[in-house]
Amino acid sequence: MALGLSVIFGMLRIVNFAHGAMFMLGAFVAYYGLALAHLPFYPALVVAPVIVGLFGLVLEVFFLRRLYGLDPLYGLLFTFALVLILEDAMRLAAGALGSPYAPPSSLAGATNLGFTIFPTYRLFVIGVAIVVCVVVWYLLERTPIGARIRAATEAPVLVRALGIDTQQLVSITFAAGVALAALAGVLAAPNQNVEPAMGDKIIINTFAIVVIGGLGSIGGSVITGFALGLLQTLGAVIFPAFNDTLIFLLMIIVLLVRPSGLFGNPAAAK
């Protein structure tokens, strides 16, 4: 289910290993919020992304900003180092095994959908995922800020010449992307254990989604994300042993047939 949300990461065009770690941090903030401050689930949905988003902003302003002029690979490597640091730091703070995080009682149990019975919490997650996707899509495609962000990713020099602070836009976008990762983390917390390694599993899938959908295509990654979520659910029923590999096989096929991704722009691929 977090897969549906992990889609969002891709559209911000920041390829970031640390997204998995941010996802994990979001879940931990929610967990500690409940354990230490009795912060219930719903407020945690807002508080955790804000805290982690601010943390992301700090990272961007102090470290990542210094790497922009260089090969994008260095950004990738720096975030990989971040993953090592954050994961181990959390392992020290919380132990490697992880802790369960109970969903709120109002969302426990199952709902009868007529044709099938579905856990209420999962329905809630799907609902939130759809809402968030629509909101992000609206922000990026239909508002002045979104137009600027898109312009800044496509032609930063021109946008700067028009008197817009692209640096600020990039910072905001990065923080928002990180906050979304944290939101996905909070949402995933009740479904799986809150553990330091939880981000690892999700990030690889996210990469595959981005490659399949085609980077920079917002609609593409949303559709791919949901389609793959569905595929994995079906795969779990049909051949459970190799469910995890399905997504990668699909990625290989897509790369062979259409190297720029399903919804990518072939000209922009190289």
Place this chain on the structure above:
Amino acid sequence: MTSALLGTRRGALIAAIILLIALALPWFVYPVLAIDIVAYALFAVAFDLLLGFTGLLSFGHALFWGGAGYVSTILIAKANAPFPLAVVAAVVYAALLALVVGAIAIRRQGIYFAMITLALAQLQYFFAYQLGNWTGGENGVQLTGGRGTLFGIPLENDVAFYYGVLAVAALGTYLVVRVVRSPFGAVLHAMRENEQRAVALGFRVDRYKLVTFVLSGTLAGIAGVLFAVGNRLSGLDGVDWHTSGQVVMMSILGGIGTIFGPILGAGIFEALQHYLPTVHWNVFGVVLEVGDKTNVVMGTIFALCVLLFRRGIVGELLAPRAKRAKT
């Protein structure tokens, strides 16, 4: 600038010094740790051939390292295969894998290339995890019956095995140096500097990339076999993406495209990883223990390295000389 040291008298001197240190290594550290260091050094050199000379960052090199390790240990442990046969099979496996993965991955560049190699490496990881009958799942494959035999001679002496590993690693490194300094290497250089021009000159760029990828993957596979058999163990760690990340860190720490750098980086990295957990300093009454914070320390070192001295240790040492040569 990248290969400034290679082929010069100074380069030969450094190579000789590294070799001398390597020859003396088993007297300073445990022989098995020495095997680890040398195997990782060859791994890093193989990786450097790809990143340093074609500019392709593979984040899935554990695919070849761990995969070949599995093949060799499974053959020795389960099929009782003699050592040479197991090695050949494992290296062939790594080479074929590199051919397939390379053919897919070189369709994209830069970050996409890194992501595709990473995803494909994870594919193997999941298979290794699922096929517990063969790979032992979380426990890995242990060579409880020993390392097997080479022409009837048992390979249980760690120091002797180390010198065998060293000989292979030295040959592998020599091969990489020769490749880099060959006409083939010159084409790679041209491609990295200006790919369009290389295409315009009639070079089949993709084919050069693929050959380099296969060569790099095969060497990584050889290194992985040495490591796995040396430790009498191959496990999920070896195919995990953190291992792919480690070799990237070693290469960057030492200096990409310098060949010597990654060797140095691998040595420093392995030494840190081995000794950091035992650090227990008492500085003016403040006890400083690294213990299980090793990854935090390593991550910080690497992050600083990426932020502050991207050319790596050897690269930074060479930089002033290169500047002087220009003026």
